[in-house]
Every structure is written in C-alpha cells, then in structure tokens.
Amino acid sequence: MHVVIMAGGSGTRFWPVSRELRPKQFLNIVGDKPMVVATYERIKSLVTDDRILLVVGERHRKETERFFANSAVRLLAEPKGRNTAPCIGLAAKYIDHLGGREPIIVLPADHYIANAEVFRNALLQAARLAAEGGIVTLGIVPTRPEKGYGYIKRHAQPEKDNVYRVLKFVEKPDLETARDYLLSGDYYWNAGIFVATPQTLLDEFYNQMPHFADGLDQLKLSFDRPEFQAKLESLYDSIEGISFDYAIMEKTSRPVYVVPCDCGWSDVGSWFSLYEVRMGNKKDGLGNVTEGNTLLIDCKDSFLVSRGKRLLTALGLKNILVVDTDDAIMVADLERSQEVKKIIDILKESGSIELL
Amino acid sequence: MHVVIMAGGSGTRFWPVSRELRPKQFLNIVGDKPMVVATYERIKSLVTDDRILLVVGERHRKETERFFANSAVRLLAEPKGRNTAPCIGLAAKYIDHLGGREPIIVLPADHYIANAEVFRNALLQAARLAAEGGIVTLGIVPTRPEKGYGYIKRHAQPEKDNVYRVLKFVEKPDLETARDYLLSGDYYWNAGIFVATPQTLLDEFYNQMPHFADGLDQLKLSFDRPEFQAKLESLYDSIEGISFDYAIMEKTSRPVYVVPCDCGWSDVGSWFSLYEVRMGNKKDGLGNVTEGNTLLIDCKDSFLVSRGKRLLTALGLKNILVVDTDDAIMVADLERSQEVKKIIDILKESGSIELL
Numbered sequence: 094m095h096v097v098i099m100a101g102g103s104g105t106r107f108w109p110v111s112r113e114l115r116p117k118q119f120l121n122i123v124g125d126k127p128m129v130v131a132t133y134e135r136i137k138s139l140v141t142d143d144r145i146l147l148v149v150g151e152r153h154r155k156e157t158e159r160f161f162a163n164s165a166v167r168l169l170a171e172p173k174g175r176n177t178a179p180c181i182g183l184a185a186k187y188i189d190h191l192g193g194r195e196p197i198i199v200l201p202a203d204h205y206i207a208n209a210e211v212f213r214n215a216l217l218q219a220a221r222l223a224a225e226g227g228i229v230t231l232g233i234v235p236t237r238p239e240k241g242y243g244y245i246k247r248h249a250q251p252e253k254d255n256v257y258r259v260l261k262f263v264e265k266p267d268l269e270t271a272r273d274y275l276l277s278g279d280y281y282w283n284a285g286i287f288v289a290t291p292q293t294l295l296d297e298f299y300n301q302m303p304h305f306a307d308g309l310d311q312l313k314l315s316f317d318r319p320e321f322q323a324k325l326e327s328l329y330d331s332i333e334g335i336s337f338d339y340a341i342m343e344k345t346s347r348p349v350y351v352v353p354c355d356c357g358w359s360d361v362g363s364w365f366s367l368y369e370v371r372m373g374n375k376k377d378g379l380g381n382v383t384e385g386n387t388l389l390i391d392c393k394d395s396f397l398v399s400r401g402k403r404l405l406t407a408l409g410l411k412n413i414l415v416v417d418t419d420d421a422i423m424v425a426d427l428e429r430s431q432e433v434k435k436i437i438d439i440l441k442e443s444g445s446i447e448l449l
Numbered sequence: 450m451h452v453v454i455m456a457g458g459s460g461t462r463f464w465p466v467s468r469e470l471r472p473k474q475f476l477n478i479v480g481d482k483p484m485v486v487a488t489y490e491r492i493k494s495l496v497t498d499d500r501i502l503l504v505v506g507e508r509h510r511k512e513t514e515r516f517f518a519n520s521a522v523r524l525l526a527e528p529k530g531r532n533t534a535p536c537i538g539l540a541a542k543y544i545d546h547l548g549g550r551e552p553i554i555v556l557p558a559d560h561y562i563a564n565a566e567v568f569r570n571a572l573l574q575a576a577r578l579a580a581e582g583g584i585v586t587l588g589i590v591p592t593r594p595e596k597g598y599g600y601i602k603r604h605a606q607p608e609k610d611n612v613y614r615v616l617k618f619v620e621k622p623d624l625e626t627a628r629d630y631l632l633s634g635d636y637y638w639n640a641g642i643f644v645a646t647p648q649t650l651l652d653e654f655y656n657q658m659p660h661f662a663d664g665l666d667q668l669k670l671s672f673d674r675p676e677f678q679a680k681l682e683s684l685y686d687s688i689e690g691i692s693f694d695y696a697i698m699e700k701t702s703r704p705v706y707v708v709p710c711d712c713g714w715s716d717v718g719s720w721f722s723l724y725e726v727r728m729g730n731k732k733d734g735l736g737n738v739t740e741g742n743t744l745l746i747d748c749k750d751s752f753l754v755s756r757g758k759r760l761l762t763a764l765g766l767k768n769i770l771v772v773d774t775d776d777a778i779m780v781a782d783l784e785r786s787q788e789v790k791k792i793i794d795i796l797k798e799s800g801s802i803e804l805l
Contacts, residue, residue, distance in 0.1 A: 109762075390791050401759075403775070404804060406465070406792050409782035413769065417778055419759070424780055426765035435746050436762050448760060 094140050094195045094220050095291075097184040100129045100149045100157070100202035101171050105437045106363055109421035110400055113449050118203040119156060123361060123370060129202040130160055135209045136200065139216065142166045146188065147202075148180050151322075172326040176334035177285065178298075178341060179305060183325070185294035186309040190316045196223035197294065199287045199337075205370050207357025215354035219288040222256060222350055228297075228342065229288040230259065232281025232351040233358045238271035241362065241431075243283040243338070245351050252350060259349040262338055281351060284358055287337065297341045305332050364414050364430035368396040385417075396427055421448055450496050450551050450576050451647075453540040456485045456505045456513065456558035457527050461793045462719055465777035466756055469805050474559040475512060479717060479726060485558040486516055491565045492556065495572065498522045502544065503558075504536050507678075528682035532690035533641065534697060535661060539681070541650035542665040546672045552579035553650065555643045555693075561726050563713025571710035575644040578612060578706055584653075584698065585644040586615065588637025588707040589714045594627035597718065597787075599639040599694070601707050608706060615705040618694055637707060640714055643693065653697045661688050720770050720786035724752040741773075752783055777804055 104116025111117050118129045126134070133145065142165035149157045154170040161168070169187060171180065181199055188197060198216050206212045219229040232245045243264055247257035262283060266274060274280035289297075298306040308328040315321040342349065359370045371382040381392050385399030392410040399405035401417045414427040423433065440448050460472025467473050474485045482490070489501065498521035505513045510526040517524070525543060527536065537555055544553055554572050562568045575585040588601045599620055603613035618639060622630060630636035645653075654662040664684040671677040698705065715726050727738040737748050741755030748766040755761040757773045770783040779789065796804050 388792060388795060390788070390795070397780075399778075403757075403773075404777045404801070406777065406779045407781065408779065408788055408792065409785040410769075410780060411782075413766075413780065415778075415780050417759075421760045421762065422755075422771075422773055422778065423762045423764065424753075424766060424769065424771050425763065426767075429765040432746070432764055436744060436764065439744060439746070445760070 094144065095188050095193050095197040096136055096140055096145045097181065097188075097197055097199045098129065098132055098145065098147050098202050099177060099180050099184075099199065100132075100147055100153070101174050101180055102201075102203060103150075103174060105434055106431070107367070108433050108437055109416055109418045109423055109448070110398070114152065116153075116203075117361070119153060119160075122367060123205050127160060128204075128361075129157070132200060132202045132204070133161070133164075133166065135206060136198070136213065136216070139198075139213060144193070146184055148184055150174060170322070172322065172329050174334065175329055175332060177337040178302065178335045178339075179329065179332060181287070181294065181337050181341075182298045182302065182305060182309055183312075185291045185298070186313060187316060189291040189295060190313055193291055196220040196288050196290050201285050201360075203361065204284065205357075205359045205361045207373075209356075212354060212356040212358075215352050215356065216286075216288065218256070219350075219352045222352070223288040223290060223293070226290070226293055227348040227350050228293060228345060229256075229350045229352060230342070231284055231286040231288075231354045232257075233284050234353055234355040235275050235280065235282050238268060238275045239282065240265055240268050240271050241366075242360070244274055244280045245283050247279050247281065247351050249279060255353060257351050257353070259351050262343050281353060282358070283338070284360070285338070287342070293347070294341075297345055297347070301341050301344050302332075302335075308332070362431070364396060364416070364425075364433070365427055368414070368427060368430075371396075394427070450500065451544050451549050451553040452492055452496055452501045453537065453544075453553055453555045454485065454488055454501065454503050454558050455533060455536050455540075455555065456488075456503055456509070457530050457536055458557075458559060459506075459530060461790055462787070463723070464789050464793055465772055465774045465779055465804070466754070470508065472509075472559075473717070475509060475516075478723060479561050483516060484560075484717075485513070488556060488558045488560070489517070489520075489522065491562060492554070492569065492572070495554075495569060500549070502540055504540055506530060526678070528678065528685050530690065531685055531688060533693040534658065534691045534695075535685065535688060537643070537650065537693050537697075538654045538658065538661060538665055539668075541647045541654070542669060543672060545647040545651060546669055549647055552576040552644050552646050557641050557716075559717065560640065561713075561715045561717045563729075565712075568710060568712040568714075571708050571712065572642075572644065574612070575706075575708045578708070579644040579646060579649070582646070582649055583704040583706050584649060584701060585706045585708060586698070587640055587642040587644075587710045588613075589640050590709055590711040591631050591636065591638050594624060594631045595638065596621055596624050596627050597722075598716070600630055600636045601639050602636055603707050605635060611709060613707050613709070615707050618699050637709060638714070639694070640710075640716070641694070643698070649703070650697075653701055653703070657697050657700050658688075658691075664688070718787070720752060720772065720781075720789070721783055724770070724783060724786075727752075750783070 100118045104111035119127045145166040148169045151170045151172050223229045246260040315324045380394035383397045386404050387397045388406045390408045392407050395410045395413045398416045401419045412427045414425045416423045456474045460467035475483045501522040504525045507526045579585045602616040671680045736750035739753045742760050743753045744762040746764045748763050751766045751769045754772045757775045768783045770781045772779045
C-alpha cells in the first residue's frame with residue numbers, strides 16, 4: 094500500500110491567517126500542528142514512511158522538508174497548481190517508477206477527521222478492494238443537509254459487506270436537494286479521497302488524458318535526476334488544470350466503489366467550517382470559540398481568533414467572526430466567512446501584495 | 450468675563466483608544482485636535498487668554514502645558530478627581546484671588562458643538578444675566594428622546610427674552626419619560642455648562658459646602674506659591690467628590706436661569722455617541738463611519754476605527770463597532786458601546802494595568 098498526500102492548494106480561505114506563502118495545509122488551524130503533519134500522523138501507522146509521498150507546491154518545498162526532516166517520506170514539488178488530476182497522475186507515475194504495484198491511497202492534506210481509527214479502517218477496506226482493479230472512494234456519511242459539498246450516489250444494494258457501486262457523482266446541491274439526499278440514505282459526501290493501484294490510475298490517464306499520460310511517460314526517464322524539475326515544469330505548462338473527479342471518476346468505465354465512512358470529517362473549507370469543527374459537541378454553551386488572548390462579554394455563537402500580540406475584546410456580539418493578525422484584521426458575519434475571497438480580490442486589485 | 454475649562458475627567462469610555470493617561474479630552478477623537486484644544490479655540494474670541502483657566506488632573510499637567518505652550522491661558526492641576534463641585538469652587542477662588550469680579554463661564558473640555566457661533570451667543574447672553582447675581586445654565590434644545598442625559602425643566606413663561614427660570618433639574622429619564630420631555634417643550638438637556646460671578650459661586654460654596662469653602666479660604670494664601678500643590682492635595686484629601694449640579698444647583702435659593710441653546714451639542718459620552726456625531730447628517734448612505742486603513746464589504750450602520758498600523762477589513766457587518774489600537778482591539782455591538790466599562794473592570798481585576 095502507498096499513500097499520496099496532496100498538499101498543493103493555495104490559501105485564501107483563511108485570510109488573514111492564511112496567505113499565499115502560508116496556505117491552510119501548512120497552518121496549525123485546527124489543532125496544534127500544521128494540517129499536513131496531522132494528515133501524515135493520522136495514517137503513518139498504515140505504511141512505512143518511504144511509501145508516503147507528499148506532493149506540494151514548489152514554493153512550499155523548503156518548509157515541507159523542515160516539517161518532515163525526521164521522516165523518510167518522499168516529496169514531489171509541483172511547479173504550479175494544476176488541480177488534482179495531474180497531481181494524482183504524477184504521483185502514480187512516480188510510485189510506478191519506484192516499482193510500487195500496491196493500491197495508492199490519495200488524501201488531501203487539509204481535512205479534519207475526528208475519528209482517525211474509523212477513517213483508517215475504511216481506508217484499509219478500500220485498499221483491499223482497489224487491489225482487485227477498481228477505483229474506490231470514501232463516502233462520508235452526511236450528518237446535515239450540506240450545500241457546500243459534492244455528493245456520491247450509491248447503488249441501493251451493497252456490492253458486498255458495506256461496499257457499494259457508485260451510481261454517479263453529483264455537484265453541490267441546493268438546500269432542498271441536500272435535504273432529500275440526507276433523507277434517502279443513498280448519498281455520501283465526496284471527500285476527494287480515492288484508492289486505486291498505480292496501474293489502474295495510469296490506465297485511466299491513458300484513456301482520459303492521453304496527452305498528459307504521454308508526457309508522464311517521457312518524464313519517467315527524468316525521475317530523481319537533476320533535469321526533473323525543468324521537465325515537469327514544461328509538462329505542466331502544456332496542460333490545463335482539471336480535477337480528478339471530473340477528468341477520471343466521472344468518465345471511467347471501470348467499476349467504481351464507495352466505502353461509507355462515518356469518521357467526523359470536515360473539509361474545513363471556511364472560517365465557519367473551522368468554527369463548527371472547533372465547536373465539536375459543545376453546542377450547549379454560549380457557542381463561542383476563542384483562540385489566543387481574548388476577553389468576551391455577553392457574546393454568542395462567535396469565533397474570536399487572536400493570532401497577533403494584542404488583546405482581542407468582544408462585547409455583545411452574535412454570529413461574528415474576528416481574526417486578528419500582525420498586519421490585518423477581519424471582522425465578519427460568521428456565516429458569510431466564505432466571502433473572504435471578496436477581500437482578497439480587492440487587495441489584489443489595489444496592489445496590496447504584502448497582505449496576500 | 451472669565452472662562453474655566455474643566456479637563457479633569459478620566460478616560461475609560463473610549464477604551465481602547467482612551468487610557469488612564471490619555472483620557473478623551475486629550476484625544477483628537479472628533480476632529481483633528483485634542484478636544485480640550487478645540488474647546489479653547491471655540492471660545493477664545495470671547496476673552497483674552499489670561500482670563501481662561503484650565504483645570505486638569507496633575508498627571509496631565511505636562512501634556513496640557515505642551516498643548517498650550519503658545520498661549521497665556523492659566524492652569525491649575527488637581528491632585529485627584531473630586532467631581533465638578535470642588536473643581537468649580539477652586540477655579541472661582543483662584544479667579545477671585547486674581548481680582549476677577551466678572552462672570553465665569555464653566556465649560557467641560559470634552560464636548561462636541563457643531564455650531565460654535567450659536568454656542569458663543571448663548572454664553573454671552575448667559576454672562577450678561579449672571580452679572581446680575583443669578584446662576585445661569587445653558588439648556589440644550591433636545592432633538593430626540595435621549596435617555597442618557599440629565600434634563601432641566603424650565604418655567605413655562607419666559608423670564609425675559611429667551612431666558613427662563615429653572616423649575617428643577619431631573620435625572621436621566623426612561624425612554625417614555627424622555628419622549629414626554631421632548632414633546633412638552635419645557636425640558637432641555639443639561640450640558641453641565643454654568644455661568645456665575647466668582648462672588649456668587651463662593652457665596653454658594655459657603656452655604657452648601659462650608660468645610661470646603663473654609664479650606665479654600667486657607668488655600669487662598671498659597672495661590673501661586675511653592676506650597677500650593679501640597680496644600681491643595683491636603684484640602685482635596687479632606688473632601689469627597691460631588692457634582693456641582695448636586696452640591697449647588699439643586700440646593701441654591703438664588704434665581705437659576707436657563708438660556709436655551711440649539712448648537713448641535715453632544716457630550717460624546719460613548720463610541721455610539723461619537724458615531725452619531727461623525728455621521729452628522731449623512732444618514733442617507735449605508736451608515737458606516739470609518740477611520741484609518743479600512744476595507745468594507747457590504748456593511749451597514751457600523752463604526753470602524755483603525756488607529757494601529759493594520760488593515761481593518763469588515764464583511765457583512767451591521768451595527769458593529771470595531772476599534773483597533775497597537776495593543777488591544779474591541780469589537781462590540783455598536784449600541785452597547787457604553788458597556789466598555791465592563792471590559793475595563795475585568796482588566797482591572799486581572800491586573801492588566803498596561804492596558805488601562
């Protein structure tokens with residue numbers, strides 16, 4: 094078995110804490126460790142370190158090497174972001190080059206998982222299944238009618254014990270549809286977690302992205318050689334960004350399976366989502382989550398993050414997010430925190446690059 | 450005529466901008482000048498500088514001397530705050546000692562006045578009246594049913610042209626009562642502005658605060674002498690704090706008059722009150738007031754003050770106050786901003802003296 098941890102995303106959703114040079118996966122935004130380290134620690138009991146491959150952006154290579162200085166994990170650096178399909182294709186090719194034949198578990202580096210043991214057991218089941226040649230995805234058992242996630246629809250009858258064939262992948266629904274999904278029991282959240290052997294993956298890339306697959310063939314000669322990074326850059330320049338869901342999963346003619354998994358998962362995709370993760374089951378109190386040096390008076394359902402050196406005081410707030418850093422503060426309606434991108438856009442337009 | 454500017458207040462209401470060492474009257478919180486300087490400039494055309502007496506707290510003496518370095522205004526420093534009655538008694542005694550016989554206009558240093566000319570004309574009228582031996586107060590014509598101010602009830606019939614006898618002083622009313630006051634036309638806001646001759650004032654202190662008046666008699670020998678400050682401290686140690694309203698105005702048997710004044714006055718007693726002053730007549734827009742480096746998206750009726758070096762961004766806020774300084778931030782329900790005292794209390798209890 095192999096594990097690929099995809100840590101190439103850029104980081105605007107947790108501004109002002111996350112920045113271009115400090116995206117979410119490198120921040121200790123949920124616990125006390127960077128998310129990529131937490132992701133590694135969550136699965137490191139499954140395989141030896143040399144079977145774990147991190148794929149990061151070139152500009153985060155140094156930082157990643159520091160985080161994993163005492164580990165034998167492998168590292169590939171993408172010259173630019175091209176979404177998940179090229180990342181997974183590159184990883185599969187590299188593992189194939191190393192002689193790997195066993196299933197690869199592909200994990201995003203920036204998700205939260207409350208129950209790691211349930212998660213690992215689902216991965217092991219998926220890997221056993223993937224060894225037979227199919228593509229297996231984890232299906233997160235939904236706990237609320239969430240509009241913000243993509244869904245996986247399963248066949249009504251299980252294929253075998255607690256495994257289902259996938260009927261289709263569906264985009265983010267509206268609220269009413271999400272309610273129907275939740276009630277039907279046939280839908281799971283798509284967490285972007287896949288398991289398949291290198292050969293399965295590479296076959297799919299030959300079928301669905303032949304130009305890219307040819308490029309990987311040529312690149313193979315350069316793996317672990319000085320010219321590798323330049324060759325990879327040239328290949329990445331010749332392709333467009335596309336997700337693995339869209340490029341492969343929705344088009345493959347192979348059997349695709351889903352293993353249901355009820356592990357307390359969140360993609361932690363916004364400050365509000367992080368607030369929910371941090372709240373956990375503590376919903377009975379006043380509903381406030383705080384970090385750093387804070388002083389609250391009569392606040393409710395608010396999220397107060399002080400990452401600077403200042404005291405953050407709050408009085409009579411309800412549903413408010415405050416994030417303080419050394420050079421910028423954001424105060425927002427907590428439920429509109431995903432609109433932080435609008436702030437980023439204005440900063441870009443105004444040339445405030447030091448804040449990006 | 451003489452003017453006494455009372456600048457002895459402590460500054461908790463505009464925390465975190467105001468601090469013990471930087472109370473409101475020394476801050477440029479409304480315009481671009483410290484309020485005590487704006488107060489001086491508002492009335493300096495009425496009298497020569499040597500007839501203007503500033504009364505400040507001892508710890509603000511140096512700062513005040515700097516502000517008024519190019520002026521011949523006089524300065525007395527109180528060793529501690531004892532509310533307005535001792536301050537006015539001391540000022541009257543000092544002006545009497547200097548040979549002053551003309552009416553003294555007593556002004557708080559930290560009020561906002563939109564129309565200075567209307568204000569000065571009312572003061573001149575009050576001074577003419579006070580020369581005849583009464584005590585005259587300015588009555589601010591109310592513009593809304595305000596619960597936060599004390600009121601002055603006049604006699605229904607004017608004493609003479611636009612001057613009324615005062616029937617009584619009334620405490621802060623509830624909202625319904627404030628509405629009745631506004632409708633009746635017989636009530637004014639009490640701005641704490643008084644005019645009377647030194648002799649009238651000193652006679653009143655003999656009658657109402659005889660122990661303090663005796664102390665002032667003894668102190669008189671020390672005015673402008675090295676031992677003055679120590680003697681004053683000893684006198685202040687022997688008395689309790691009490692307001693001029695309570696000690697004199699509500700008890701005097703002299704005629705008390707009110708001169709109505711519609712000058713766009715505010716005591717600027719809270720962040721919300723400052724917000725209203727800053728909004729002025731701009732209520733037609735989105736209702737936001739900003740200061741410093743700010744970026745607003747879809748905010749309404751909010752007050753955003755960046756006095757630190759950071760960018761303050763706000764998203765989807767309504768009725769929210771944000772004040773950022775170098776060492777503390779306050780985020781509050783704008784209409785509850787007067788509760789900032791609760792924060793101060795907690796900081797005191799926790800020994801965070803560097804933030805007070």
